Amino acid sequence: MDTWTIAEINNLTIQGELKNGALIAKTEGRIDGGNAREFQSALENLMTDDVTALLLDFEGLAYISSAGLRVILLVSRQMERMNAKFGVCSLSSSINEVFQISGFDRIIPTHAAQADALSVFGR
Amino acid sequence: MPLKPMPSPYLADNLFAPNRDKNMVKERPHKILVVDDEPDLEPLVLQRMRRKIRSGVYNFVFAQNGVEALERLREDDGIDMVLSDINMPRMDGLTLLEQIPKVDPELRAVIVSAYGDMDNIRTAMNRGAFDFVTKPIDFEDLEITIERTLKNIAEWRDALASRDRLVAIQNELNVARDMQQSILPTRFPEGSGYQIFGSMEAARDVGGDFFDAIRLDNDRIGLTIADVSGKGVPAALFMMSSRTLMKGAAIGSVSPSEALREVNELLSQDNDAAMFVTILYAEYDPTNGNLTYANGGHNPPLVVHSDGSSELLPLTGGIALGLVPGLEFEQETFTLAPGDTVVLYTDGVTEAMNADEEEFGNVRLHEIFASSPPIDSKEANDAVFRAVHDFAGNAPQSDDITCLTLCRSEFED
Numbered sequence: 201m202d203t204w205t206i207a208e209i210n211n212l213t214i215q216g217e218l219k220n221g222a223l224i225a226k227t228e229g230r231i232d233g234g235n236a237r238e239f240q241s242a243l244e245n246l247m248t249d250d251v252t253a254l255l256l257d258f259e260g261l262a263y264i265s266s267a268g269l270r271v272i273l274l275v276s277r278q279m280e281r282m283n284a285k286f287g288v289c290s291l292s293s294s295i296n297e298v299f300q301i302s303g304f305d306r307i308i309p310t311h312a313a314q315a316d317a318l319s320v321f322g323r
Numbered sequence: 324m325p326l327k328p329m330p331s332p333y334l335a336d337n338l339f340a341p342n343r344d345k346n347m348v349k350e351r352p353h354k355i356l357v358v359d360d361e362p363d364l365e366p367l368v369l370q371r372m373r374r375k376i377r378s379g380v381y382n383f384v385f386a387q388n389g390v391e392a393l394e395r396l397r398e399d400d401g402i403d404m405v406l407s408d409i410n411m412p413r414m415d416g417l418t419l420l421e422q423i424p425k426v427d428p429e430l431r432a433v434i435v436s437a438y439g440d441m442d443n444i445r446t447a448m449n450r451g452a453f454d455f456v457t458k459p460i461d462f463e464d465l466e467i468t469i470e471r472t473l474k475n476i477a478e479w480r481d482a483l484a485s486r487d488r489l490v491a492i493q494n495e496l497n498v499a500r501d502m503q504q505s506i507l508p509t510r511f512p513e514g515s516g517y518q519i520f521g522s523m524e525a526a527r528d529v530g531g532d533f534f535d536a537i538r539l540d541n542d543r544i545g546l547t548i549a550d551v552s553g554k555g556v557p558a559a560l561f562m563m564s565s566r567t568l569m570k571g572a573a574i575g576s577v578s579p580s581e582a583l584r585e586v587n588e589l590l591s592q593d594n595d596a597a598m599f600v601t602i603l604y605a606e607y608d609p610t611n612g613n614l615t616y617a618n619g620g621h622n623p624p625l626v627v628h629s630d631g632s633s634e635l636l637p638l639t640g641g642i643a644l645g646l647v648p649g650l651e652f653e654q655e656t657f658t659l660a661p662g663d664t665v666v667l668y669t670d671g672v673t674e675a676m677n678a679d680e681e682e683f684g685n686v687r688l689h690e691i692f693a694s695s696p697p698i699d700s701k702e703a704n705d706a707v708f709r710a711v712h713d714f715a716g717n718a719p720q721s722d723d724i725t726c727l728t729l730c731r732s733e734f735e736d
Binding site for chain 2: 232234277
């Protein structure tokens, strides 16, 4: 399967991959106040009409701050407006804890692994 | 309902020099206009504030109602802030609030409201009130509120001056930082059987932590610790709204869960920017040691026992505030035994990183007190900061670090 680099931002790399028509964005590094804005524009560029499902794979993500959570929420709302599917998957235990404590695991569709997300997406 | 925590400072047309130096107050007393139709208030204010008046820190002028207040404001452009009652003949305090920006958009107003009168407090805030105090007036509380308000005015004037000099992101961040500092309490409620201390260490360029400790009825204490998403002036304004709404809800609500529900409701409206705040709000009852808390997406409280062992209290299933309207919140009660300390903190503590990019984490949080149980609330607070500093070493601080502790005394006095 082809992968390509979506963005290389300060402390963060985003790789793209298409699986069964869903766009998977694999993030590696950290998302914080220092790069949240760039992270946001990278994702906004992805959200075109032909993307009907977007999955953020956080397997390689070491840290996310509240500024990063805010971007994910904005993307989630945008995808909802576009009637497209959205979710995050493969959270490390520390990222998972951030999602649990903040309650984001209840407002952002969160999946254990890529396969779980894709089956929920119906792909 | 749009939130307007204060009149826009950008409309101001007469700026004066930055006034950050406390000594500068000696040059000109801060002039405060007190508006109330009760004739008893004037002699009371003059009596209780006599030291500050004599030493030239404050200067009070008085008006009986909103109409008179506007006249005073029009004839005297040296007035810095307004302290106004709500119910008055001719023009009430809420109408006065609407009129004030037309006379001077830079003025800050503090409202005097009946205890728990959330409807009026909410309306007052929407009309740009900076803060409120409740009746009967606690003069110590009033003085703190006046100081905070004047400090905030000084910060804005300073910000405006620097805005004129140089428009730069760093400046904006400094403004946000100064505003954040100006809302933090520097004195804490005192009472028999408990002690409270809190402090914040700001990160260089991001973060939005705040905390508060207020007196409630029946000697109870309201404790708030919070973390606002984002940075810069928009986040700072969101923080000011959150802090004042939380204070209002704390005073006006029957329970912590109800208080968070109210604040969430207000913050969720028109929040397209998806800003949010995690808040842990707890009420402490010194008569029985009960700590009742509701958690809106914040780190769980740590309770440290007198033998140094500690436990994290359960989450209450809440979500960060400002995101989902109509949300109900749950609450839990934990009874502090004599000698127990509750430590409220932000993720700047648990997510502090060292040079090897390891997180401080919960295990180290428990270890802080394992061999040296807290002696008092200040010492407990300091111990948290020491532990984080020792761990982080020279690694850059990426988030605010905030800690608020309450100790239940070992022996009741």
